[in-house]
Amino acid sequence: MILIDGKKTSQDIKNEIAARVAEIKAEGGKTPHLAAVLVGNDGASQTYVGAKVKACEEVGFQSTLVRLDSSVSEEELLKVVEDINENPDIDGLIVQLPLPKHISVDKVTNKIKPEKDVDGFTPANVGRMTLNWPAYVAATPYGIVELLKRYQIETSGKHCVVIGRSHIVGSPMSILMARNGYPGNATVTLTHSKTQNLAEICRTADILIVAIGKPEFVTADMVKPGAVVIDVGIHRIEDPSKKSGFRLIGDVKFDEVAPLASAITPVPGGVGPMTIAALLYNTLQSAEKKVFG
Numbered sequence: 001m002i003l004i005d006g007k008k009t010s011q012d013i014k015n016e017i018a019a020r021v022a023e024i025k026a027e028g029g030k031t032p033h034l035a036a037v038l039v040g041n042d043g044a045s046q047t048y049v050g051a052k053v054k055a056c057e058e059v060g061f062q063s064t065l066v067r068l069d070s071s072v073s074e075e076e077l078l079k080v081v082e083d084i085n086e087n088p089d090i091d092g093l094i095v096q097l098p099l100p101k102h103i104s105v106d107k108v109t110n111k112i113k114p115e116k117d118v119d120g121f122t123p124a125n126v127g128r129m130t131l132n133w134p135a136y137v138a139a140t141p142y143g144i145v146e147l148l149k150r151y152q153i154e155t156s157g158k159h160c161v162v163i164g165r166s167h168i169v170g171s172p173m174s175i176l177m178a179r180n181g182y183p184g185n186a187t188v189t190l191t192h193s194k195t196q197n198l199a200e201i202c203r204t205a206d207i208l209i210v211a212i213g214k215p216e217f218v219t220a221d222m223v224k225p226g227a228v229v230i231d232v233g234i235h236r237i238e239d240p241s242k243k244s245g246f247r248l249i250g251d252v253k254f255d256e257v258a259p260l261a262s263a264i265t266p267v268p269g270g271v272g273p274m275t276i277a278a279l280l281y282n283t284l285q286s287a288e289k290k291v292f293g
């Protein structure tokens with residue numbers, strides 16, 4: 001069984017990005033610049049955005065964090081996005097989700113200039129990805145694709161079962177695995193909450209991508225021996241034996257599934273760390289005008 005090490009792979013990618021940034025700077029080019037907009041005081045969002053800003057520093061990017069009170073109006077937030085859209089020094093823009101209930105996520109997402117949409121959330125980038133055009137691919141699907149590539153996992157002709165049809169993970173993952181390329185050329189089954197005989201379908205998967213958001217949902221009886229298992233879930237559960245009082249688990253019951261799998265991502269240290277590398281990679285692509293030209 002191969003343990004797919006997302007922590008190491010993410011660090012490898014960050015080192016590659018840092019090397020390219022050093023080259024750009026040595027040639028007198030502009031430092032890539034990411035702007036993050038954070039609305040309110042949600043603890044998890046603050047942690048994520050903090051990690052993104054820190055990662056920018058690590059690779060030599062400039063970053064700007066715009067913090068707005070949770071009472072900000074939709075109109076004010078749209079204006080902040082517009083100003084960043086028009087700021088020629090900023091290459092990438094993310095608005096951390098979730099947003100307060102009085103603000104439309106769709107409206108805000110659609111306001112982001114596709115050329116700066118390094119989260120890959122805008123309709124333009126989702127459409128471009130679907131058409132197999134150059135596009136910013138969202139962080140989690142990008143991270144999974146990169147792990148499959150770097151671990152040279154064969155995907156052509158394989159049966160890939162994706163559990164979960166969210167706009168940011170399951171749905172794009174199903175498109176990427178089916179497209180003509182590598183990774184890709186898989187026969188894909190996209191399953192969701194209304195799927196019947198889920199366990200049976202999962203048992204036919206050569207590659208099982210689990211993004212259902214339920215702790216330890218996938219058990220050994222749902223996995224074909226030799227399958228590649230990618231676990232997107234991340235859940236905090238109480239664990240008094242830990243100093244922190246909690247531990248992290250995924251959507252897959254790791255201890256019983258790992259011995260069956262030919263390769264598997266752990267939680268933590270699998271898909272999670274890859275998402276920041278994806279954001280940095282997309283920002284570099286934007287700075288170098290590699291996606292929209």
Ligand code: GUN
Nearest residue numbers: 094095096097098119139
């Ligand atoms: N909230 C949780 N994940 C993400 C992400 O990838 N991007 C943004 N903008 N917000 C998030």
